[in-house]
Amino acid sequence: MKRIVVQGGTDGMGRATALVCLGRGDAVTVVGRDEAKGKSFLAEAAEIGAEGRASFIRADLSLISENERVIEVVRDAYPVVDALVLCARHYLSRRRETAEGREATFALFYLSRYLLSHGLRERLEKAERPVILNVAGPGSPVGKIHWEDLEFTRAYDGLAAQMQSGKANDLLGAAFADRHGAERTRYVLINPGSVSTSFSGEYDAETQRHIDMMKRVAKPVAAGIAPIVEALYAPPAAPLSALVEGRPMDVRDRSFDVHDARRLDERTRELLGR
Numbered sequence: 018m019k020r021i022v023v024q025g026g027t028d029g030m031g032r033a034t035a036l037v038c039l040g041r042g043d044a045v046t047v048v049g050r051d052e053a054k055g056k057s058f059l060a061e062a063a064e065i066g067a068e069g070r071a072s073f074i075r076a077d078l079s080l081i082s083e084n085e086r087v088i089e090v091v092r093d094a095y096p097v098v099d100a101l102v103l104c105a106r107h108y109l110s111r112r113r114e115t116a117e118g119r120e121a122t123f124a125l126f127y128l129s130r131y132l133l134s135h136g137l138r139e140r141l142e143k144a145e146r147p148v149i150l151n152v153a154g155p156g157s158p159v160g161k162i163h164w165e166d167l168e169f170t171r172a173y174d175g176l177a178a179q180m181q182s183g184k185a186n187d188l189l190g191a192a193f194a195d196r197h198g199a200e201r202t203r204y205v206l207i208n209p210g211s212v213s214t215s216f217s218g219e220y221d222a223e224t225q226r227h228i229d230m231m232k233r234v235a236k237p238v239a240a241g242i243a244p245i246v247e248a249l250y251a252p253p254a255a256p257l258s259a260l261v262e263g264r265p266m267d268v269r270d271r272s273f274d275v276h277d278a279r280r281l282d283e284r285t286r287e288l289l290g291r
């Protein structure tokens with residue numbers, strides 16, 4: 018039985034992946050903000066006879082302190098973690114700071130993934146074929162790291178903030194593999210393509226129209242999660258991989274530049290005071 022943690026597992030692809038894993042007999046902990054969604058996940062788990070293997074941690078993962086708490090709860094619950102699936106994101110058309118003073122998109126879509134990837138690494142290393150699946154946006158032609166203003170204190174733009182975090186996750190994977198590539202845990206970046214999910218976010222009217230259209234035309238969640246489930250149960254051999262709609266992408270692409278990866282890793286550690 019695998020022990021799987023799904024960040025953003027209360028909705029969309031995270032939730033669907035969690036249910037597939039429960040159906041295969043594994044133990045799954047989902048993390049999300051919404052109590053009602055957490056309860057509904059647990060009810061669905063009970064319907065398939067998996068109530069003893071399913072759990073929900075309610076947490077606002079845009080807060081560093083909440084990530085630290087989640088890491089402790091998971092460490093206490095699981096001596097070994099086989100897979101960490103990273104799916105939480107929340108689009109913000111208007112800039113917002115968390116109670117800890119961090120720009121919220123950067124905090125949730127990048128910092129949380131940084132903290133959980135590193136914070137659960139020691140538990141992952143105890144598994145036979147451990148894997149981190151960071152579901153984000155490798156291969157996207159859009160987005161860049163705003164080195165001079167990572168948290169958009171000057172000119173915030175919701176799309177630019179979201180796309181920057183996608184690029185930051187590419188570099189997170191590259192830095193993780195750079196530092197820990199000789200160890201067991203495999204890091205897989207996954208771009209599922211357009212998938213009709215809840216598209217968690219707070220949108221201005223124009224972006225909302227675009228999201229409504231996306232929900233109509235995007236592929237169903239079951240198709241979107243196929244590469245996630247495949248990589249979870251058969252992790253690639255390489256320390257770092259990137260999949261775009263199931264197809265491998267060359268990780269020598271400059272999105273995974275090791276110097277940029279080390280630079281962002283250093284900036285992140287400074288910012289976290291580590």
Ligand SMILES: NC(=O)c1ccc[n+]([C@@H]2O[C@H](COP(=O)([O-])OP(=O)(O)OC[C@H]3O[C@@H](n4cnc5c(N)ncnc54)[C@H](OP(=O)(O)O)[C@@H]3O)[C@@H](O)[C@H]2O)c1
Nearest residue numbers: 025027028029030049050051078105211212214215216217
């Ligand atoms: N859908 C697409 O077309 C698409 C395309 C490319 C990449 N992706 C990537 O795929 C991943 C999954 O996307 P999705 O569309 O399946 O997600 P989704 O339906 O929008 O669900 C987002 C998840 O994030 C959680 N979440 C949001 N804010 C949170 C917070 N502050 N703290 C904790 N959890 C929070 C939500 O839980 P609560 O509501 O319970 O807080 C929910 O479980 C994302 O990383 C996304 O960037 C998606």
